[in-house]
Amino acid sequence: MDFGTDILIALGKVVLIVVMVLNLIPLLIWMERKGAAYIQDRRGPNRCHILGIRLGGIIHSLADAVKLVTKGSTSTSATFHPLFVIAPMISLFVACVTVAVIPFTEPLVIGDFTFQFQIADLSAGLLYVIALSSLSVYAILLAGWSSGGKFSLLGALRGSSQMISYELAMGLAIVAIFLVSGSFRLNDIVAEQGAIPWHWNAVRLPLSFILLFTAMFAETNRLPFDLPEGESELSAGYHTEYSAMRFGAFFMAEYAHLVVGSLIVTLLFFGGWHIPFLSSATLHAHASDVLRILWIIGGIKALLLGAFLVRHFVRRKGYWGDLRDYEFLVFGVPLLLVGLALAVGFFVVGPVVLPEWASRLLVFLLQLGVMLAKTLFFVWVFIWVRWTLPRFRYDQLMRLGWKVMIPLGLVNIFIAGMMTMYLER
Amino acid sequence: MLETILFYLFAATSVTTALLVISRVNPLMSALWLVVCLASSAGLFALLSAPFLAIIQILVYAGAVMVLFLFVIMLIDISKEALKPRVVRFAKVVAVSITGYFTVIVCIVLWRPSFLPAPLADAAYGDVKVLGKMLLTDYAVPFELASLLLLAAMIGAVVMGKKKL
Numbered sequence: 184m185d186f187g188t189d190i191l192i193a194l195g196k197v198v199l200i201v202v203m204v205l206n207l208i209p210l211l212i213w214m215e216r217k218g219a220a221y222i223q224d225r226r227g228p229n230r231c232h233i234l235g236i237r238l239g240g241i242i243h244s245l246a247d248a249v250k251l252v253t254k255g256s257t258s259t260s261a262t263f264h265p266l267f268v269i270a271p272m273i274s275l276f277v278a279c280v281t282v283a284v285i286p287f288t289e290p291l292v293i294g295d296f297t298f299q300f301q302i303a304d305l306s307a308g309l310l311y312v313i314a315l316s317s318l319s320v321y322a323i324l325l326a327g328w329s330s331g332g333k334f335s336l337l338g339a340l341r342g343s344s345q346m347i348s349y350e351l352a353m354g355l356a357i358v359a360i361f362l363v364s365g366s367f368r369l370n371d372i373v374a375e376q377g378a379i380p381w382h383w384n385a386v387r388l389p390l391s392f393i394l395l396f397t398a399m400f401a402e403t404n405r406l407p408f409d410l411p412e413g414e415s416e417l418s419a420g421y422h423t424e425y426s427a428m429r430f431g432a433f434f435m436a437e438y439a440h441l442v443v444g445s446l447i448v449t450l451l452f453f454g455g456w457h458i459p460f461l462s463s464a465t466l467h468a469h470a471s472d473v474l475r476i477l478w479i480i481g482g483i484k485a486l487l488l489g490a491f492l493v494r495h496f497v498r499r500k501g502y503w504g505d506l507r508d509y510e511f512l513v514f515g516v517p518l519l520l521v522g523l524a525l526a527v528g529f530f531v532v533g534p535v536v537l538p539e540w541a542s543r544l545l546v547f548l549l550q551l552g553v554m555l556a557k558t559l560f561f562v563w564v565f566i567w568v569r570w571t572l573p574r575f576r577y578d579q580l581m582r583l584g585w586k587v588m589i590p591l592g593l594v595n596i597f598i599a600g601m602m603t604m605y606l607e608r
Numbered sequence: 609m610l611e612t613i614l615f616y617l618f619a620a621t622s623v624t625t626a627l628l629v630i631s632r633v634n635p636l637m638s639a640l641w642l643v644v645c646l647a648s649s650a651g652l653f654a655l656l657s658a659p660f661l662a663i664i665q666i667l668v669y670a671g672a673v674m675v676l677f678l679f680v681i682m683l684i685d686i687s688k689e690a691l692k693p694r695v696v697r698f699a700k701v702v703a704v705s706i707t708g709y710f711t712v713i714v715c716i717v718l719w720r721p722s723f724l725p726a727p728l729a730d731a732a733y734g735d736v737k738v739l740g741k742m743l744l745t746d747y748a749v750p751f752e753l754a755s756l757l758l759l760a761a762m763i764g765a766v767v768m769g770k771k772k773l
Contacts, residue, residue, distance in 0.1 A: 305659065306659060307659050307660055307663050307736065310660070310663045310667065311663055313667060314664075314666040317667055317670075318670060318671055320671070320675050321643070321678075324678055325640075328636070340679070340682070343678075347672060350672070
C-alpha cells in the first residue's frame with residue numbers, strides 16, 4: 184500500500200469516527216431528557232414535530248440545533264474577545280481529539296488486508312487520553328475569565344480546582360490498571376482482560392473502577408459534581424455570558440466527554456469489545472452458527488416489538504383524536520414487516536455456510552456492536568446518576584477528593600502491586 | 609520528509625511562542641503562549657522518538673503546572689492601569705551583554721566543525737518499560753533525591769499555607 188492510500192484511509196477513519204461521536208450527541212441529549220422525565224415521572228419532550236411526526240421527542244434535538252446555529256452570539260463590554268472565542272473551541276477540540284486512540288474493535292483481517300477501527304494505535308494510548316483531557320481545564324478557565332463577570336470567574340475557579348483535584352485520583356486509579364495489565368496500549372489492556380467476565384478489571388480491581396468512575400463525573404462536570412455551573416449560586420457558572428453556538432460548543436463538548444468517558448470505562452474495566460464467555464477465536468470458528476442465532480433473535484424481537492406497537496395502536500385508537508394516534512404505526516408496521524422478512528429469509532439463509540471474509544466481517548461488526556452497547560449503558564449510568572443524586576457542597580467535594588479518594592487510590596496501587604507480584608496469571 | 613516538515617513546524621512554533629511569552633504585557637497572554645510553547649516542544653520530543661516524555665510534558669506542564677499559574681494570574685488585578693510596560697533599570701547594559709553573549713555562541717557554533725550525526729537509538733529507546741527500569745536501577749539515587757526535593761517543597765508549602773501549626 185502506498186503513501187497516498189494510507190493517508191486516504193486515515194482521513195476516512197478520522198471522518199467516520201468523529202462523525203460517529205458527534206452524531207451521538209443529539210441522541211444523548213434526547214436520552215438525557217427522556218431519562219430525566221422517566222425518573223421525575225413526567226412525559227419529557229413531546230411537543231416538537233415535523234408534519235405531526237414526533238419520534239418520541241427526538242425532533243427536539245433538531246430544533247435545538249437549528250436554534251443554536253441561527254441565534255446571534257452576544258458578548259458584554261467587559262469580555263476579552265480573543266479568548267472568549269477560543270475557549271469553546273478548545274473545549275470541543277479536546278473532547279473530539281481524545282477519540283483518536285480509542286480502539287472500537289479488534290482489527291479486521293481479510294487475506295492480507297488489515298483494517299483497524301482506530302485512528303492511531305499509540306504505545307502510550309491511555310496516557311494520551313489523560314494528558315489531553317487534562318487540557319480541558321483551559322476551556323473552563325479561559326471562558327470564565329474572558330467573560331469578565333464575577334459569576335463566570337467564580338465558576339471557572341471552582342471548575343478548575345475541582346478538575347485538578349480529581350485528575351490526581353483518576354491518575355492513581357489508572358496506575359493500578361497499568362500494573363495489572365503491564366501496558367499503556369489500550370489494545371493490550373483489552374486483550375489482556377479476555378472474554379471471561381471475572382478476568383475483567385472491574386472484578387479484579389473494583390476499587391480502581393469506583394475511583395475512576397467517580398473522578399470521571401468530576402471531569403465531565405456533571406452532577407453530583409457540577410459545581411462550576413451550580414445554577415442556584417452562580418446562574419450558569421463559566422458559560423453564563425455565552426449564547427448561540429458558542430454555548431452550543433460547550434454543550435456538545437459535555438456530551439462528547441460523556442461518550443469518551445464511557446468508552447474508556449468500557450475499555451479499561453469491562454473487557455471492551457469482548458462478548459462474555461465468547462472469545463474471538465470461538466466466534467471466528469462458529470461464525471455461521473452465530474449468524475443463525477442472531478438472525479432468529481433479531482426476527483423474534485422485531486416481530487414482538489412490531490406486534491406490541493400495532494396492538495397499542497389498535498387499543499388506543501382515537502385517544503388523541505389527531506395524527507398522534509398514528510405515531511405507533513410509524514415504528515410498528517416497518518418492524519412487523521422486517522420481522523416477517525427475517526422469518527422468511529431464514530429458510531433461504533439458514534443452510535448457507537459463510538465464506539471466510541464474511542465470517543470475519545460478521546465478527547467485526549458484532550464486536551463493534553457489543554462495544555457500543557456497553558458504552559451506551561455507561562452513558563445511561565451517567566444520566567441516571569445525574570437525575571438521582573443531589574449536588575455536593577464545595578467543601579464536601581474537596582474533602583472527598585483529597586482526603587478520601589487519593590488515599591484510597593494509594594491503597595489501591597498497593598493492592599495491585601501485591602496482585603502482580605504474588606498472583607500467577 | 610514528513611518528519612522534517614513537522615520538525616520545522618514545531619521548532620518555528622516553539623521559538624515564536626517563546627518570544628511572545630516574554631514580549632506580551634498581559635501576564636495571562638504570556639502564560640497562555642507558554643502553554644503553546646510547551647505543547648510544541650512536546651511535539652519535538654515525540655519526533656525524537658520519546659513519546660512518553662512528550663505526553664508527560666503535556667500532562668504535567670501544560671495540564672497541571674500552567675493551570676496553577678493561570679489560576680493565580682486570574683485572581684490578581686490586570687486592568688489597563690496596572691499593566692503599564694515595565695521599565696528595567698540598566699536596560700542598555702543588559703541588552704548589550706545579552707547581545708554579546710548570543711554573538712559569542714553563534715560564533716562558536718559557526719567556527720567549530722559541524723556536529724556528527726547522532727547514533728541511531730534502538731527501537732526500545734524511550735519506551736516506558738526501559739525508562740522505568742533505568743530510573744529504578746542506574747539512576748535510582750538521583751530519582752530518590754528528586755522525590756525528596758519535591759517532598760521538602762510540599763512540606764514547605766503546607767507550613768507557609770497554614771496559619772497555625
